[in-house]
Amino acid sequence: MNCHEAMALLPCFSDAELDALQSAEVEKHLLGCAPCSAQRDALATLRLRIRDEAPYYSAPATLHERIRATIARASQATGAAVRRPRERWRWLSAGALAGSAVTVFAWFLGSAVFDWRVANDLDTEAAANHTRATLSQRLTDVVSSDRHTVKPWLSSRLDYSPPVQDFAADGLPLVGGRLDSLAGQTIATLVYRYREHTIDVFVRPLGPGAAASPPTLTTQRGFNIAHAKGAGMEWWGVSDVSADVLLPLVARLAHGE
Amino acid sequence: MMFAMRAPSPAALSRFEQLVLPQLDAAYNLARWLTRNASDAEDVVQDACERALKYVGGFHGGEAKAWFLTIVRHAAYDWVGRNRPAELIDDGADALERAADTVQPTPEQAALRQASGTALFEAIAALPLGYREVLILRELEEMSYRDIARVVDIPIGTVMSRLARARALLQRSPLLVAIRERSGEA
Numbered sequence: 001m002n003c004h005e006a007m008a009l010l011p012c013f014s015d016a017e018l019d020a021l022q023s024a025e026v027e028k029h030l031l032g033c034a035p036c037s038a039q040r041d042a043l044a045t046l047r048l049r050i051r052d053e054a055p056y057y058s059a060p061a062t063l064h065e066r067i068r069a070t071i072a073r074a075s076q077a078t079g080a081a082v083r084r085p086r087e088r089w090r091w092l093s094a095g096a097l098a099g100s101a102v103t104v105f106a107w108f109l110g111s112a113v114f115d116w117r118v119a120n121d122l123d124t125e126a127a128a129n130h131t132r133a134t135l136s137q138r139l140t141d142v143v144s145s146d147r148h149t150v151k152p153w154l155s156s157r158l159d160y161s162p163p164v165q166d167f168a169a170d171g172l173p174l175v176g177g178r179l180d181s182l183a184g185q186t187i188a189t190l191v192y193r194y195r196e197h198t199i200d201v202f203v204r205p206l207g208p209g210a211a212a213s214p215p216t217l218t219t220q221r222g223f224n225i226a227h228a229k230g231a232g233m234e235w236w237g238v239s240d241v242s243a244d245v246l247l248p249l250v251a252r253l254a255h256g257e
Numbered sequence: 258m259m260f261a262m263r264a265p266s267p268a269a270l271s272r273f274e275q276l277v278l279p280q281l282d283a284a285y286n287l288a289r290w291l292t293r294n295a296s297d298a299e300d301v302v303q304d305a306c307e308r309a310l311k312y313v314g315g316f317h318g319g320e321a322k323a324w325f326l327t328i329v330r331h332a333a334y335d336w337v338g339r340n341r342p343a344e345l346i347d348d349g350a351d352a353l354e355r356a357a358d359t360v361q362p363t364p365e366q367a368a369l370r371q372a373s374g375t376a377l378f379e380a381i382a383a384l385p386l387g388y389r390e391v392l393i394l395r396e397l398e399e400m401s402y403r404d405i406a407r408v409v410d411i412p413i414g415t416v417m418s419r420l421a422r423a424r425a426l427l428q429r430s431p432l433l434v435a436i437r438e439r440s441g442e443a
Contacts, residue, residue, distance in 0.1 A: 011420060053375075053377040057295075059281040060285070066299065
């Protein structure tokens with residue numbers, strides 16, 4: 001870039017109206033050219049002096065008042081022309097009411113969808129825990145059919161103590177316990193046997209005031225999942241046994257008998 | 258004039274409050290520099306607000322400041338046309354040269370003006386209307402060439418050439434040169 005070109009671009013340069021490429025070229029020229037950088041400095045000085053010495057006139061209070069009065073007059077004319085004030089209020093309150101109704105409905109819908117998604121995620125995670133344990137042959141961390149052995153083993157490793165029952169008399173012996181994780185939380189797993197099938201029951205404490213609910217069945221990748229709330233706990237039974245074995249088991253655990 | 262105005266819709270009123278009220282300072286500053294008088298500037302802005310109320314329904318996004326300043330400028334030009342029609346005709350490159358010549362102070366006057374800090378102010382106020390408005394929009398409102406072109410309704414190239422001439426004039430204004438020489442000695 002020569003001096004002629006640089007001088008022509010200098011005003012745009014100092015007004016920050018050049019693109020990055022042109023700007024860089026002008027800057028490069030300025031580094032090695034005294035007359036052009038003197039002109040750049042002169043423009044900068046002039047700008048500073050204008051901003052120092054030429055007053056910026058802000059709108060005085062009297063003008064603000066005048067404009068506010070103009071708006072007030074116009075809105076009066078508008079109110080008279082469009083609608084009587086009382087009628088406007090009626091529409092306004094009807095609108096507000098409809099608006100709140102829509103908000104409440106949306107909130108219900110939103111939380112219902114959220115609950116359903118969370119429940120779905122937990123079922124998936126429970127099924128994955130069961131699959132992992134079965135495949136790795138790590139079915140139990142503590143092997144015992146004695147619930148008085150399993151319960152203390154679990155409660156010494158958790159911040160809660162899950163109720164542990166044995167149903168050997170009904171062909172559902174307790175074979176042990178395990179620690180798993182569900183929703184980022186370490187939880188107790190009770191392991192039962194029904195013929196050749198393994199049944200994992202995941203247990204975590206319910207929040208205070210949460211209502212009990214009877215078992216519901218879902219299916220994930222061929223496994224049945226029975227979910228129930230009761231006895232202060234939330235229960236997920238996961239197995240490949242049929243629903244008429246799994247549901248009564250989870251129901252009995254949640255019933256706390 | 259107010260009572261002849263058709264009542265604006267409630268939507269227009271709320272848009273007006275949203276778009277125009279934040280620009281009152283910019284509007285008054287431009288009107289004040291174009292009319293060079295405080296109470297005339299207020300009248301011009303009031304007139305511009307009434308026009309904006311009428312047209313705000315037709316404003317579909319874009320730069321609200323440029324939109325409103327265009328209206329302010331029209332109102333100001335109407336005011337100048339009614340009160341100082343000579344300024345509208347006297348708006349060429351010759352006028353620029355003559356404007357430079359009229360500010361030919363003695364060294365004593367220059368010293369006085371420098372002391373009161375009014376030298377540059379007077380030089381800008383003496384610029385022909387077309388140059389003054391471009392300079393004010395650029396240096397005091399810090400608007401882009403594109404927005405200035407929209408407000409003044411001239412091509413961007415004309416914005417650039419008017420800015421360049423206005424600045425060159427201020428830089429070699431005898432008043433300022435006299436001051437620069439004095440401060441150089443000191």
